[in-house]
Amino acid sequence: MPLALRLVSNTLTIPAALARSVQRKRQRAEVLSVQRLSTEHLADRIALTVLTGHPDKKALAGPLNSAILEWSARDWPALGQRLGKLDRRRAALPSGARIAPAIAIELFRHIAGPETCRKLDRGQPVNEAELPDALFEPLLDCIVLAEPDPALHFLAAQLFLELGWARHGSDQTQDLTPDRLDAARTCFDTAHQILEEIAPQAPHSAYFAEVNYRVRAAEGSTMEDLFSLFTRWRRSDPTTLTPFAVHGLNMLPRWYGEADSVSSFANIAWAKTHEKMGAAAYAATYLSAMEVDPQIMLGMDVPAFREGLMDMMQHSDDPDVTCNAILRILWEVSADAHGLTGREATSLRRARCELRELFFYLVRHALGPVMPDVWAGRWTEAKILHAVAEAFEADIQAGHRVSIGLDGAKVLTT
Known part of the structure; x- marks a missing residue:
């Protein structure tokens, strides 16, 4: 690029970058203001329907x-x-x-x-x-x-x-x-x-x-033998997504795969199943693997993944169980530095932000009863409430109340 054009480009880029930085800081401050609210205050603004006990158990x-x-x-x-x-x-x-x-x-x-x-x-x-x-x-x-x-x-x-x-x-x-x-x-x-x-x-x-x-x-x-075993499993049980989740996990570089193995397998999964299952197999492949190695998100088609998550719930025997399980993974993987020990690349930070936005989308459009036992681990009703609240930060700051129950999420403006 000629020097004159570089100077013009830099002159235009610096204010734009500064504006984006200010916007991000403002957004973080807004999120933090919601995070600082007490559990009692949030419980007054958001009414959750909570089901205790794991349905599987x-x-x-x-x-x-x-x-x-x-x-x-x-x-x-x-x-x-x-x-x-x-x-x-x-x-x-x-x-x-x-x-x-x-x-x-x-x-x-x-x-x-x-x-x-x-x-x-x-x-x-x-x-x-x-x-x-x-x-x-x-x-x-x-x-x-x-x-x-x-x-x-x-x-x-x-x-x-x-x-x-x-x-x-x-x-x-x-x-x-x-x-x-x-x-x-x-x-x-x-x-x-x-x-x-x-x-x-x-x-x-x-x-x-x-x-x-x-x-x-x-x-x-070997990868070839394992794929043959996966194929037999899938054919013997064609309605379950478990083979895709398990094989996707095994395709991580730390086990059987290479850098692009999960992405390649996810595309194969979509091609073989999309007519009957939509993008559910695509999402199941990534969902299990990203929890162990967030880097694989960089090869993921986010719109296809979002579609697949919705398809997973649609094909599930219990969509509420599936939704709660998905949300827990999305929240944890989208957290800063989940699964990493060193400095995080900009591309991965961007992927985490996209995943957190996807969490917000599913909370607003798919979440029904909250099931703390499905979230498991250290998750409690109070901790889930604080996570869910971030999806409604603008509504909370506007003084609205939110109800999340059997019919999904409703923002009450009156």
């Missing part, structure tokens, strides 16, 4: 209690029949998670006991003395010596998958000792062998396909 309670009784009584025929029926029906919880594998996870936690589960929830490994392999041997004896329902093989494989991750600890491998890694691999290998033996009897089982994918991903695979 409520829906799972009956089948899980029966499964625990059957495990304790070693009533393998009844347990196998229960899981097999759930698998054939592709029975799901309100969140969309399939009931059969959900029972297996909770059954594992029941067997492990509360003290061990507290360690697991903190990402700490547990050894053989704390959680003996022998606790699971009765089921192994059953599938070896008898000819039980194939679902019991899937259960056994999933229990050893969970045991492997318990031996492994969190996914941060910097402090992973050889002993821990060997113990985890032994469990993953056991799970793999169980599935290999029963595979011919499970050509259409969604439960088998899910556990098989997760086991192979845990023990180590």
Whole structure:
């Protein structure tokens, strides 16, 4: 650019940049003024409809209690029949998670006991003395010596998958000792062998396909093999978004993928499913991955992602559960420096701002009852109230009241 033009350009750019800076500071001040309001004041301005308890936990309670009784009584025929029926029906919880594998996870936690589960929830490994392999041997004896329902093989494989991750600890491998890694691999290998033996009897089982994918991903695979396993899982359970979320997560560079792997897979997901599911699979792919690595947002088509989130709720058995789960992720990932330790690039800051705007949009146009147990973690009704309030800052500052309930959000101007 000629010098004269550069001078003119700079002369025009500096005031514009200054104006944008002033605007951003003013906007931050307005947000902070809402954030400074007490919970009592916000509760007076915003009326939330709050539902306590996680709908998944409520829906799972009956089948899980029966499964625990059957495990304790070693009533393998009844347990196998229960899981097999759930698998054939592709029975799901309100969140969309399939009931059969959900029972297996909770059954594992029941067997492990509360003290061990507290360690697991903190990402700490547990050894053989704390959680003996022998606790699971009765089921192994059953599938070896008898000819039980194939679902019991899937259960056994999933229990050893969970045991492997318990031996492994969190996914941060910097402090992973050889002993821990060997113990985890032994469990993953056991799970793999169980599935290999029963595979011919499970050509259409969604439960088998899910556990098989997760086991192979845990023990180590190739991108090509993992994609084949994903394809089988999706075909055996074509109405669920879970395969897209799980495979999208595995496509992160820290595991199986490269820099553009999540973006490429999201585009494939959209191409294969948009006629029946809209952009839901596209959004599900990114939603799980961005929570672990926010950098992948840079390859995301934001309008398609927003459309996909709405499609996820539309296709959900319980849109309110799905909406609450989505909002929690959007808020946390859009927070400053989520998932990063160093200086943040301007492009990523911009992506976070777009994500926060998307949070505001969904609060205003999709949120119904608030479910603190779905947000989970450190989220409380009060903390959710403060987050939601930012979506209505202009209305609050104008003196309006807001009601959020079964019919969505309404701004009351009188």
